[in-house]
Amino acid sequence: MKLTTKGRYAVTAMMDLAIQSSDSPVALEEISGRQDISQSYLEQLFALLRRAGLVEGIRGPHGGYQLARDVNEISIAEVISAVDENIDLTCGNGSACSGDADPCLTHGLWSTLSDQIYSFLHGIKLGELIKSPEVLKISQRKEIGRVADIPVHSQ
Numbered sequence: 001m002k003l004t005t006k007g008r009y010a011v012t013a014m015m016d017l018a019i020q021s022s023d024s025p026v027a028l029e030e031i032s033g034r035q036d037i038s039q040s041y042l043e044q045l046f047a048l049l050r051r052a053g054l055v056e057g058i059r060g061p062h063g064g065y066q067l068a069r070d071v072n073e074i075s076i077a078e079v080i081s082a083v084d085e086n087i088d089l090t091c092g093n094g095s096a097c098s099g100d101a102d103p104c105l106t107h108g109l110w111s112t113l114s115d116q117i118y119s120f121l122h123g124i125k126l127g128e129l130i131k132s133p134e135v136l137k138i139s140q141r142k143e144i145g146r147v148a149d150i151p152v153h154s155q
Contacts (some may be wrong), residue, residue, distance in 0.1 A: 007085035009037050010045050017055065018071045018126045019139050025064030034142050045083055052082035068149050072127035077118055079126075087121065088112045 013031050020026045020034075028046060032039040046065055049055045056068045067074065080087060089110045129135055 003101055004085060006045065006083050007080045009035075009041065010049065010079050010083040010085075011076055013037060013045060014049070014067075014074070014126060015129055015135065016056070016139075017065060018067060018074075018130050019135075021066050023068045024062065025058040027064040030064070048083045049079070052078070054078060054082055057060070067126075070127070071130065072125050074126045074128070075122045076126070077121035079103045080121065087118050089116060089117070 012035050014031050016031045017026050017037055028042045052067050055065045091110055
């Protein structure tokens with residue numbers, strides 16, 4: 001299984017949103033700057049995340065996105081699935097094995113592995129990830145870096 005950019009960016013953006021949002025929405029422009037992800041790509045991802053009920057869009061001058069559910073209720077598997085990523089490792093992708101009528105010798109192995117990966121990712125919640133010391137350290141470094149990038153105008 002190879003998680004594509006779409007899945008990795010969706011998880012990264014949701015983590016950023018979970019870290020940054022308190023009660024106010026977070027603009028995609030802010031997430032884009034902190035995580036170095038194209039804003040137009042984030043717009044596509046957040047349309048899918050909104051459709052899946054993971055985020056809510058807030059309109060207006062101070063608008064942006066916020067989590068639609070508690071941070072401890074959103075699993076990484078849900079985020080990946082919301083953006084149409086496939087966690088399935090079975091061998092049916094274009095090969096002779098469809099897994100239905102006449103599976104190959106290793107079909108059960110790959111199917112079991114897919115189930116294990118899904119269970120693992122379903123058991124990890126955004127709230128757990130954003131409390132990790134490593135994530136907090138990286139988050140603080142990126143936020144400090146963004147503040148340092150803001151030009152200071154002398155009067």
